[in-house]
Amino acid sequence: MSSHASSAVDPVLQIEDLAVEFITEHGWLTVVDGVSFEVGRGETVGLIGESGCGKSVTAMAVLGLIEQRSGRVSRGCIRLDGRDLLALDSREMREIRGRKVAMVFQEPMTSIDPAFTVGNQMVEVLRRHLPMSRSQARQRSVELLDRVGITDPHRRIDSFPHELSGGMRQRVLIAMALSCEPDLLIADEPTTALDVTVQAQVLDLLAGLQAEMGMAVLLVTHDLGVVSETCERVIVMYAGEIVETASTDELFARPLHPYTAAMLASLPGLHPDEPLDPIPGIVPPRHALPPGCWFEPRCEHAIELCGSGHPTLVAVGGRSARCLRADDLRLPGVGS
């Protein structure tokens, strides 16, 4: 299953054959299926796909936050620094979260408790994981706020979340996530809810912090532009499984999977003078997946064979793609 492009030299995170199920009116449905990849120390990897493709669920699985009753990890292995996370009990997992692996979420407006001040919540996280006195933790929080670019941190630390703008709240959440200097930061659509100019600031901040602290980043997003500007490697998901992995440059220059190519062709602004070339149809519902390749009904390059056997992820010269025709198709990229 594992291939070149999805492995890293010194992996912080290793995911093997991960499958996650959720209970729905159609019974237990597999939402993430056979996902394997690695994230290397200090590396930024993009996990990209459209809504419902399973990218966020994968991220939540790493933190052990798939809720007990409505969802479960049904298969696979998640290792952080070589330690099997799925084998940990909830108490051990709590000690890892926030300490070794941290997460920043999409909705900065609702992701901080409105009932407590920013400082209160930052001190709480610091003191939970590190042996610090209250005043040390407060001092450290001020430094962190300063580091994430919040002006006047001495005053802001006593603000309630509603007194801060969306961009500032996202900075606070980043400061909180990075307060214990984790080995891995998972950023789940960290800028989707922000305006473009603020998004640029936050992405810039994340890149700077990463360079400084040397942590690995798994960036979950639907935005091809964000991925191309921030990530070294990209993993593309479709309908719950990985369809392509490659280095960012390779992926954008020459996509191997027709879905990747079709997504690029759907972007307005790349070829402003040509009409858009949208992907027809919709993502197949999980309880009625087609027998062959899951992208086959929407794929303009599909041949008869694509409708019968489900393709595996095959390595193609240092990268991988889940397409029978990966070798013979020449798909257009975004050109340089």
Add this chain to the structure above:
Amino acid sequence: MNTTGSTASTPILEVSEVSKSFPASKDVFGRVVARLQAVVEASLTINPGETLGLVGESGSGKSTLGRLVMRLTDVDAGRIVLDGDDITESNGPELRAARRKMQIVFQDPQSSLDPNWLVRDIIAEPLRAYGVSRADRLSATERLLADVGLEHAHGSRYASEFSGGQRQRVAIARALALEPNLVVCDEPVSALDVSTQAQVLSLLEALRDRRNLAYLFIAHDLAVVHHISHRIAVMYLGRIVEVGPADDVYNRPRHPYTEALLSAMPNPKPASRRQRILLTGEMPSPVDPPPGCRFQTRCAHAMDLCRRVEPELVAYGDVEVACHLHDTGPELAGASVTEISRGRSAGSAAPAS
């Protein structure tokens, strides 16, 4: 793409110096003590068959301007002329008549369709409001369903059963039911995924060409706006700061804000990547806008004048821009602001990537 739909005839929409503010805070006795200035003296013109893109970040007032045009919100000052008729103060039958000519598609396809209604009835609602007979409604609905790429069977479903893209198609069909000349599209694709977004954009383009529709296309995504628009207007903190032909604004921004907005867009194409201009801070509150130019607090080129005098929109060829860099100081006089940005970063020896 860049040719304006038509030039000679009367504009389908003329908005002049429209302003709107909302109460922002009240004192202990419930009296309004501060007002949020959502739109300030905004003017724009749309010709038949033309698409004007209106870009801005959240809080820029672009959606309010769309609602003002639709007369969903009453204006405080200014004039709205639709196809030669002043509808600023229209009400009752007059407004009903005006609404045959303009329709709106909203951002959130989830809440813009009544979950209790069949898709067929949603599309026919405007027709019923104008007393179209049942038989005519049925045939019109069938035609509209086909026009937006939905099947006959979709008509007898509830909107809640559809995906976001399909819902937006329903909303477009409803907007087209009365065969309007102008459609206000308020962020019609921003809630959609990339592939669905492309489907809806293509549909809007096809319909425009087939029916000679004019669009006021409101969005925060410059790439999307550039793709679909003939002309682009950029809003910042309630004011229009730059208007001009789409390619001009996109490739040679005259206003520092437009430039910053463009450079902040994440771009998957490495070659066309612009040098990033990181704006400091965030948009000030529209309750308490800064004096002088509204952008001066975040502008790298701000001069003393900018902090005192509010710049007016001045025309330089096809482009209008409200910035002192053009009427004083370095006298850019309508040239792209990127020139001085480049000079500046070269001067400070920042590596251009």
Add this chain to the structure above:
Amino acid sequence: MTIADHDMSSTAVESATTESRRARFLRRFRRQGWAIGALVFLVIVAISAIFAPWVAPHDPLSQSLTDSFAGPGSEYWLGADRLGRDTLSRLIFGARYSLLAAAQAVLVATVLGVPIGVIAGLARGKIDAVASLVADAVLSIPAIVLALAIIGVLRPNLTNAMIAIGIVYAPRLFRVVRSAAISVREETYIDAARASGVGMLTIARTHVIPNVLSPLLVQISLALGFAVLAEAGISFLGLGVQPPDASWGVILGQGTVKLEEQPLLILFPGAAILLTVLAFNVLGDGLNDSLGREIRRE
């Protein structure tokens, strides 16, 4: 943890098959075992109340002093009271008063609360401010106290009592309907309808009222439970139904007097009231779960 719903929402929506709202409601309601049980119970109580003369084994008023405080047995299934009247028959006839009174009260509350609620929610502004203030004022006086006060002024009688209960419950329905109307009003489809030239009255009729109906139905079920309880309480105090007529509250009140001799005399009417109120509440909860917005669950 909303990630799961979040990430799955689009596919979930697409997967939904064509199904009318009624079918969807019925499918969901069928899963609510307790609510169905409650509905069946209420239907049985209602039917036996309507056909009381044929259903009841005895004349509820016929006394037989030899059977005073008779325990449950083959003659008197649930025993007899001090005057030897059959408890079961009295309860069956009592259901007539209790249910009819509850219906009366809820009717009054609905007629008062619902239209004003819709108007206030839609019009907002001064109308809403005044209506809400009145509702708040009425709600500030404890329901039973206000009902007792009204009865005290109007003289004890069941209809007066139920009108009083209806009046004190009206602000609750008003609030529910008003807030439902307000939240519907915020929906973009109202703007869309306005933009399409649809008049405000038509919008109220076609968009607002249908969307207010679901929460209203739930509230009416709960209101019926409250009204049964309130009637019983007032009759228990001797201020509602006047003997020899007897609602459940009257039977219970008479039972309390001889608590030590025959505890069963409070047990059966107590159970009747409890079960009926419970059934209305459970039915309301079940309706709430089955009528809820489809976007959330599934």
Add this chain to the structure above:
Amino acid sequence: MLRLAARRLLKVIPLLLLVSFISFGLLNLVPGDPAVQIAGEFATEEQIEDIRAGLGLDRPWPVRYASWLGDAVRGDFGVSLFSKVSVATQIWDRLPATLSLIGLSLAISALIGVPAGTFAGWREGTVLDRFLTMGTTVGVAVPVFVAAPVLILIFGIKLDWLPATGYVPITANPIDWARSLMLPAIALALTGAAEIARQTRAGVIDVKKQDFVRTAHANGLATWQVLGKHTLKNAMIPVITVIGLQIGRLFGLSVLIEQIFNIPGLGSRLIAAVFENDVPFIQGTVLILGTVIVLVNAAVDISYGYFNPRVRAAA
């Protein structure tokens, strides 16, 4: 916080005026000539005139309202129709018993309801949650006038642990006071505890799904921190509302409880007044209880400010 309090208290004024207007207006509900009606069938012409003058019925209603309200503000609610005893004196004499009953039962409801609801909500879907939820569903539906006789029968008569009826003032003997109130307070607290537990459970379940709780988990906070700190403080907002509403309910239900347990409180006197058609006493009671509840609700709203800083800011 001060702003919030000031704003909320300003809203109390029109509300109190309306409540007083409703209390005053009760008299106008009396069908026909109130004086004749109130005096009863066997009253002499003289008695009727007496009542008419006593109620001030010879003057136009706005004048009557103004003078009635003026008196009421000064603590004068008139005199009872037949006993001629001052209404205010009767109310003040009887208020302590009612207040102690309500205070005690509110404390019991909160002490049972909040922990039970928190536990059920946190462990949503478990057997214990289902058991507790079923219990609260039944608990909400139990009428006090059923619960009370059952409690009397079991604890008062059969087991003889607590006095079945009667009331001992706290000034006479604090222990006997507590003992005499125990059964009525429990009977009264049953529904309240169930209601509070239901709301707490719903609140906890709702907050549990919020993004900031997810953040707390993702930051590796301990369970007690996520539950005890972040979840509970936010979940308390709707619970406070219910507790506020509960106070109004308790005042209403205490009427029944006082009657059953023979407690000389406001409620049992009100029932007597209803039978006697003692309109001035009814008016006074409605006004006093309405005022108390309006003020309690205002206090509840102001206390939101503690739980929710946004409310504080919005004021």
